[in-house]
Amino acid sequence: xxxxxxxxxxxxxxxxxxxxxxxxxxxxxxxxxxxxxxxxxxxxxxxxxxxxxxxxxxxxxxxxxxxxxxxxxxxxxxxxxxxxxxxxxxxxxxxxxxxxxxxxxxxxxxxxxxxxxxxxxxxxxxxxxxxxxxxxxxxxxxxxxxxxxxxxxxxxxxxxxxxxxxxxxxxxxxxxxxxxxxxxxxxxxxxxxxxxxxxxxxxxxxxxxxxxxxxxxxxxxxxxxxxxxxxxxxxxxxxxxxxxxxxxxxxxxxxxxxxxxxxxxxxxxxxxxxxxxxxxxxxxxxxxxxxxxxxxxxxxxxxxxxxxxxxxxxxxxxxxxxxxxxxxxxxxxxxxxxxxxxxxxxxxxxxxxxxxxxxxxxxxxxxxxxxxxxxxxxxxxxxxxxxxxxxxxxxxxxxxxxxxxxxxxxxxxxxxxxxxxxxxxxxxxxxxxxxxxxxxxxxxxxxxxxxxxxxxxxxxxxxxxxxxxxxxxxxxxxxxxxxxxxxxxxxxxxxxxxxxxxxxxxxxxxxxxxxxxxxxxxxxxxxxxxxxxxxxxxxxxxxxxxxxxxxxxxxxxxxxxxxxxxxxxxxxxxxxxxxxxxxxxxxxxxxxxxxxxxx
Numbered sequence: 001x002x003x004x005x006x007x008x009x010x011x012x013x014x015x016x017x018x019x020x021x022x023x024x025x026x027x028x029x030x031x032x033x034x035x036x037x038x039x040x041x042x043x044x045x046x047x048x049x050x051x052x053x054x055x056x057x058x059x060x061x062x063x064x065x066x067x068x069x070x071x072x073x074x075x076x077x078x079x080x081x082x083x084x085x086x087x088x089x090x091x092x093x094x095x096x097x098x099x100x101x102x103x104x105x106x107x108x109x110x111x112x113x114x115x116x117x118x119x120x121x122x123x124x125x126x127x128x129x130x131x132x133x134x135x136x137x138x139x140x141x142x143x144x145x146x147x148x149x150x151x152x153x154x155x156x157x158x159x160x161x162x163x164x165x166x167x168x169x170x171x172x173x174x175x176x177x178x179x180x181x182x183x184x185x186x187x188x189x190x191x192x193x194x195x196x197x198x199x200x201x202x203x204x205x206x207x208x209x210x211x212x213x214x215x216x217x218x219x220x221x222x223x224x225x226x227x228x229x230x231x232x233x234x235x236x237x238x239x240x241x242x243x244x245x246x247x248x249x250x251x252x253x254x255x256x257x258x259x260x261x262x263x264x265x266x267x268x269x270x271x272x273x274x275x276x277x278x279x280x281x282x283x284x285x286x287x288x289x290x291x292x293x294x295x296x297x298x299x300x301x302x303x304x305x306x307x308x309x310x311x312x313x314x315x316x317x318x319x320x321x322x323x324x325x326x327x328x329x330x331x332x333x334x335x336x337x338x339x340x341x342x343x344x345x346x347x348x349x350x351x352x353x354x355x356x357x358x359x360x361x362x363x364x365x366x367x368x369x370x371x372x373x374x375x376x377x378x379x380x381x382x383x384x385x386x387x388x389x390x391x392x393x394x395x396x397x398x399x400x401x402x403x404x405x406x407x408x409x410x411x412x413x414x415x416x417x418x419x420x421x422x423x424x425x426x427x428x429x430x431x432x433x434x435x436x437x438x439x440x441x442x443x444x445x446x447x448x449x450x451x452x453x454x455x456x457x458x459x460x461x462x463x464x465x466x467x468x469x470x471x472x473x474x475x476x477x478x479x480x481x482x483x484x485x486x487x488x489x490x491x492x493x494x495x496x497x498x499x500x501x502x503x504x505x506x507x508x509x510x511x512x513x514x515x516x517x518x519x520x521x522x523x524x525x526x527x528x529x530x531x532x533x534x535x536x537x538x539x540x541x542x543x544x545x546x547x548x549x550x551x552x553x554x555x556x557x558x559x560x561x562x563x564x565x566x567x568x569x570x571x572x573x574x575x576x577x578x579x580x581x582x583x584x585x586x587x588x589x590x591x592x593x594x595x596x597x598x599x
Contacts, residue, residue, distance in 0.1 A: 003206065005175045006198045008044070008084050010205070010240045015041035021218055022245035024077040032261070034245065035077055044084035045166060050156030051089050052165045054116070054140060063178045063195055063421065067091040068112040072098055072105075072128065073120030075248045078144040078153070079227050080236065082118055083180075087198075090169040093180045094193075095228040097572040098124055099565045104191055106131040108183050111422060112193060113137040118153060121145040175199035181421050182230055184371050193421030194371045196230070203414035204374040205237045207397045211365070211381055214340045215266060217243035222264040222336075224249035224273075229573065230375045231345050235268050256280075256334070263336035271349040272574050274342065274364075278353055279504070281331060282482065286510050299327035304352055306359035308384040320359060328360035341365050341382055345375070346573050348453060348476045354389050368392035368453060372430065372437055374415040377401060378451045391450035401451065402436070408457050409443045410436040442470070459578065461492035467550040469497055474551060481539040482507045486563050488581050489553065490589055498555040498592040500585055501536060502562055508532055527558035555592040559585070 004010055014023060019038035026033060035043075056067045069086045071093060073079050086093040094112050096105060098120075105128050109117070115137055119125040125147055132138060142153040179198045183191040215221075221239045223246050225232040239246050244266075249258040255273075285296040302316070302323050311317060332339065342357065343365045354364045365387070367379030378401070380386070380393035387393065395401045399413040416437045419427035431437050442455045455470035462468055471489035474497070478484055486502040505523055512519055512531055520526055527533075536558060544552040563569035569580055582589065 004202055006087065006170075006173055006177070007179055007201060007205075007237060008087050008170075009202075010237055011037070011041050011044065011084060014240060014243060018218070018243060021243060022220075023240060024080060025245055025247040026076050027248075027250050027258070027261075032247070040077075040081060040084070043081050044088065045163070046158040047081060047085035047153070047156055048088035048166045049158035049162030051085060051091070051116070051162075052169070053156075053159050053162040056089050056091055056115075061090055061172060061177050063092070063181075063418070066178060067116075068094050068114045068181070070094045070096055070109060070112070070114045070117040072096045072124050073118065073144065074098060074251070075223055075225075075227050075232075076120065076144065077248065078118075078120070080246075082153075083227075083233075087173070087179055088166050088170055090173060090177070092178050095180070095182060097226060097228045099572050101568070102128060102131050104183075106134045108191060108193070109135045109138065112181060116140040116142070119143045119147075119150075122147040122150075125150060173198070175202065178418065180233075182228070182371050192423060192426055194230075195418040195421050196371075196374055197418050199414055200374040200417060201230075201234055201237070203398065204234050204376055204396075205241060207399065207415075208234070208376050208379070209238050209241050210397070211379060212238055212242055212266065214382055215239075215242045215244055218245070220245050220247055220262050220264045222247050222249055222255075222259060222262050222267040224252065224255055224258075225268050225270065226572065229346075230371050231369070232268060234374060234376070235343065259336040259339075260334070261336075263338045265338050265340050266343065267339070268343045268345070270346040270574055271344060271353075272347075274344060274349065274353060274357070277335075278356070279482070279507070281334070283506065283510065286514075296327055299323035300356060303328075303356035303359035306355040307389060308358060308387055323359075324361060331357075331360045332362060335362065343367065343379070345369065345379075347575065348472065350476065350480050351390050352480045358389070363387075366392055368441075368451065370439060372417045373399075373411050373413075373439075374417070376415070377409075377411050377439075380450075388446060388450040391446050391452045393451065394449050395451065403443060403445070404438075406457070407442040407444065407454070409439045409441045409451070409453075411439060412436050463491055463497070463550060464493050464495050465550065469551050474499075474547060474553065477546060478539065478543045478553070481543070483511070483535055483539055486576075488576055488578065490582070490592075494593055496554040496597050497551060498557075498589070499540075499553045500559055500581065500588065501556050502559050503527065503532065503536060508535060511535070524560040527560050533558065554597045557585070557588045557592060559588070 014037040021037050022034040023037045023040045024035045069091050071082055083093050096108055125143055142151050144153055146152055175198050177198055178195050180196050181193040183193050221244045227233050236246055247262045249255050288296055302320050339362055341363045345367045349366050357364050363382055365380050367376055369375030369377045376396050377399055378393045378395050399415055402410050404410055412435045440457045441453055442457050443451050443453050446452050455472045460468055460470050474489050475487045479487055483504050484501055485504040488500045489497055491497040509519055540553050565572055569577055
């Protein structure tokens, strides 16, 4: 395959090589419907022609002059077809998370001066409709579903003139042309628009693709992470490059069913989703009785000890082989029965989960990157020699990484963004004169070639005694407990470290019910129960010895409500907005420091 220069080149190549092969698929009216490589290419060309007929300025390809076209949609074939079409008009696709606040929605559209926007359905259209009057640049609104009173995207029909313009524009588009502006949600401040060129994303696709050597042409991948996120978008082009059909899950609630139907060989996820899969499996395990229950937890305990490098004794390996046949084979069946790898990113994944799933022959390829790096910087490989549990893997080919004196991870390469849109000051703060992008993450090398993330530079804090504390390390470790759902360590400028904890109510109810406890049905009342507080204290006491004295959690408060994107506590990437949490729960935090700790 000739090295492509632009993202739509991958589709053009597949349309020529395997025109009838499946490229995209979605479930409509209860049945999976596929779209061939040739059809995806033609639909994107036709849509580009129709868009150009609206009068999109296509004679200049500098970021400030390029038209901006937004999309607010869940994953579906129309999303990618729109992405491909916009690229071929010389405009810039500006995707917006469906869960973004109306305020951030208006901010993004105004700053980017969006002219055209696509919505997937009436629900999203109505949600953001009040902001339309605030966007003077907005001229056209289209929907993928039929919505009364709104133009349907099928009205954008190709014309002879539009096709001539499309061909002329494509001839001028090169690797330096901006392909997309992705606004990072961030945990503080206004969103920043990350400008990514074709070279940025294509280089990351090309350099990541060899790691998917296990993927067979004409096989399937399941997609459910938001395409607004560069991780899922980039990996989608890896799938396309490799000739895999991309099947879009119906929703987050149907992933289990869709996995069984599609039987993919690979999918991407964020840690929270894999944790929920594990929790559901464990819940079923607790429902078992007798020998079946004993066998289930025997297998899980074997999995917790798994290490792909230190493979254990012959006796351990023999037991693990038996566990795979009797127990873990059912786990694989629940994921469709053919998954070779799960690629995890966005946040740290519990080592325990990596060990257990990998022991069950569901290899977890944990990686690391940012929107600004298109995104992959490092990733663990499928083969054992290039995979280390507890790290985010070796550096991707053609990407440079070094650690600053304070441990901050710096990255340089073709994958590093062009800059922040209309924000040269922020660009110069993050990319230094030598081209190194400052990630804001702290890391260390393991065995001189595997990167391990230890914390966010901005989230490390000092206690009143002047001691540094890295909260994410503590949070990630303690969340290995089945009874701790979410956790945020607090203590900047305080005498000791404390924590806000959202318990895993299902696991707690199951355990205490089995022990004969009478529990209130209401979660708000549950967190006040002495038995629940005692159980969480036992978890804290279990993990505290793994940390230095100053890092140990001395007090905690249990919270009755889960932190979500909808309630504004999590970003769309599921990162905690720490400032929001501190403000929302300031009384609870203060209550932990009203009385001193007796050590």
